[in-house]
Every structure is written in structure tokens, then in C-alpha cells.
Amino acid sequence: MAYSDKVLDHYQNPRNVGSLDKDDPNVGTGVVGAPECGDVMKLQIKVDDSGKIVDAKFKTYGCGSAIASSSLATEWLKGTSVDAAAQIKNTQIVEELSLPPVKIHCSVLAEDAIKAAIDDWKKKQGATKAAEAKG
Amino acid sequence: MKLPVYLDYSATTPCDPRVVQRMLPFFSDTFGNAASRSHAFGWTAEAAVEEARAQVARLIGAHPKEILWTSGSTEANNLAIKGVAAMYRQKGNHLITAITEHKAVLDPMKWLETQGFEVTWLPVDRQGHVDLAQLEAAITDKTILVSLMAANNEIGTLHPIADIGAICKRKGTLFHTDATQAAGKIPLDVEAQHVDLLSLSAHKMYGPKGVGCLYVRRKNPRVRLTAQMDGGGHERGMRSGTLNVTGIVGMGEAARICSEEMATEIPRIRALRERLEQRILRALPDAVRNGDPEARLPHLANVSFPYVEGESLIMGVKELAVSSGSACTSASLEPSYVLKGLGLGDELAHSSIRFSLGRFTTEQEVDFAADRVIHEVKRLREMSPLWEMVQEGVDLSKVKWTVH
């Protein structure tokens, strides 16, 4: 299979590989996929008090397109707001990376990972606020 | 060293230069039709075809008259399985094979199932072996054919065909073996191994693509086949069609070279395979060898790399021409049914590489390949959430995944 130059670039020089502290209340973690499907994506965001994403990291077990999709996602997430991040669509990733039809689901996985990370962060925020209100 | 390094000899081999030299005159100088009985062009072609028949027969201990030319192993397997089924239908409607056979055996068997035949699909153990007691128990008085490959194309496991042949002989059923991967790599002898039908393909043994043959036993017992193509009645009526003289000459020469050089060539290739495997396993201790570590093809290594995904690994080692047993299921690229058949866990089934070495592989190439694989597996592991979890002591089988 021929890969686009952008996929190859992200695959060879992935941006923002790594992990953030998943116990930090300002960090949201999304893990999607399953080993039996051949793809697992972990995407993390760190959000400041104004709702801006100040850091994003990923780790991906999957094909080159899945690695590229998650790498690209972290690039887009950094510096944007949580609300804007929630609007990112897999089709934008498909377009940017010129993914062929069989690889569309790799981009869906990245969109799902972003959503899961945001949900996790929101849940934590809710829990922190509730704890503060109680205290 | 030329890049990419070719380590996919089980997919196909380059033609040996001696094979090419032997073939060349048959394109335009001695170009006759081997079936032309009325002039020297035909006689020359026929003589060349008969010489090739003898060369191929010698490689497997057969008589030249027992060799039928085909377009390759796919056709030979089809002719053996469907030809026996049609010819022996009066005797019975039952055939036996194993789940790890090549598609060129599995699919003709599946087709026969749609035609009222019954097929027993034997499972295999973790190393790719069928249980011989189970095989013997499966044979009934309705069984007309057992088809089990000599060597598996993905994992290299060798079936004990002499034992299987003996069981079939004792039980009075015919035995076909697809020896496409085994020919020229391990000794084959249709007499000693009690084989009744055997498939070969030239392009896996340094001959040209698009030519192969089927060995059909002539006595004890005499095996008969129903032709699968109708036409001019070539090859004693069992396979019509003008012979591919050039290809056949090439296959003959390829077989001659294998017969004469196997004893010196194979130990060299085996040593290179061991070197490759040892280097990789030493650097990556949790890599897993697939197949039978002893009874397997000498030139093939199939290794799984847990926690990294196969397709991304192949992409990372693009300087190597190797095969991946698997890729993500979601992209309609299914993990290998052979690895699944061994009962490999998902992490392993999704991350295997088949290295197959050959006549022109060098030590330098093997070392380069090992280094590239080790480097890339380590790099991808650092990117893998599964590897991270395992380092943190997480049991992956206990995690609740979001299966999509």
C-alpha cells in the first residue's frame, strides 16, 4: 500500500509521543480500540483554567495511518480550546493525511480518542467541583 | 548490498541465472510445439519437455511418466482434489484436510462441499501439527482423499508426511501433499513417503512463474483423475493445453539444480536463518517464534512481536521485503488464518513477520535485517500504549476494551 507523504512524515517523526499524569485533575485521558482489532489509541490532554489545551500526548498501537492520525490530532489539539477540540471531525484528518477508504476508520479512532479524553477531563472537573462545593 | 533486501523467498524466488540461460533458446530458436509430431521443431520441443520431466521426477523420487505439467501449484492442487473427487465419487464422498492449508487447497475443498462432498477440517496444535490419531480416526470407508501439505507457507511447520502416507496406505485412501514450499528445501521421496499425488510450483524453487506440475502415482495404486479442462488431450488426457515449453524447461533446470545442490545449499541457508533469529530473539526476548522450532523449513522464520502492530512494523522496515501475517481487522485486512489456527492470542496474531531466506541471501543482508527489525520494534514499543501498560504491570487480558 502506498502511503501519503504526510502519513510517512508523522509515522517517521511522530509529534507528541508520550504520557501525561493520568491522575492529574487537569489531564483528560482517552483510550479507544482493542488489541484484538489491531488498534489501541491513547490520547491525553492537559487543560488550563481558561479551558485551553496546553499539552497533548499520544501512544498508539496500530497501523501507520492510525499513528499518523493520532500524531496529527495532538498537533491540532495543542493551543486550542476544549470546545474547539470537541468539533474536530475525522473527515478533516482524512483530508489532511489523504487517507484511502480502507484507512478511514483509523481517523475515526482518533476522533473517538479526542472525545474520550475530553469526556474524561470533564468528568474529573465535575468531580473536583463537587468536592470543592462539599469542602 | 542492494536495498530493499529481499527476504520473501516463500512468496516467490528470482530465477536462477542458469535457469534463464537454459530457457532463452526456447523463446525464439527452438520454439516448436511439443505436440507437433510431424517435424523437427516439435521433436526438439518434446525432447526438452521430456528431459525436464525426468529432472523434476528425480527431485521427488518419481517416474517421469508420473509428472503432469500445470500452470503452477494452484492448478495442480485443484486438479488433484477435484480430479480425484470426480473420479472416485462412486467409492465415497469424504475428503480430509487441515485448517492451515494454502487457499489453493482450502477453496477447492470448500467448493466440493457445495457439490455434495463432505470435508473434515482437522485442527492443528500450537506448532501447526495435526494429531495423527485424530487423522486416522477421521478416515472412513467413504474417504477418498487426504490432502495435507508437506510444509506450511506461513510458519514453515513440516507435516510428517511419511507417517501420514503410511496411515493413508494402511487405511486405503489416497494421499495428496502440496509440496510447493518443501521442494528443494527438504528431501522428498514419493515412494518412501507413500505419496499418491504431489503439487509443485517452479517459481518457489528458482524457476519461472506460471509453471508447475502434479505428480500422479502410476502403480500401487494407479491413481486416476478426471480432467478439469477439456481440449486437445495433452498430458495423457488429464491436462489439455499446449505445453509451456519454455517454462517447463526452466522448471526442469531449476529442479536439477535443487537436486544437485540441496545438500550444500540448505545448511548455509539454515545457518543464516538461525543467525537472524538468534539476533532478534536475543535483543527482543519477548518476541515469539511461531511454528515447530525443530520440524520446519530451513529457510523460514516466522516471529511475532508483542505490543507492536504488524502493518506499522512492515512500514517501518521498508528496506526489507518481508511478509506480514496480519494487519488490523477493521480495515478488512484479516489476521492470518494460519496464526489464528494455531490459537495465537490477538497480540501475537497481529504482529508477525515472515522472513524467508534463499539462494542469494548474504550474511550482511541478514545482519542488516535483524538490526532494522530490532530498532523498529523498540521504536514502535515506545509508541505503544500496550507496551506501556505491560511495563506498569497491567494484565492486558483483564482490561475492558472498547471493541468497535
Ligand SMILES: Cc1ncc(COP(=O)(O)O)c(C=O)c1O
Ligand atoms: C503452499 C502453497 N501452495 C500453493 C501455492 C500457489 O502456487 P502457485 O503460485 O504456483 O499457483 C503457494 C504459493 O503461494 C503455496 O505457498
Ligand code: FES
Ligand atoms: S488502525 Fe486499523 S487499519 Fe489503521
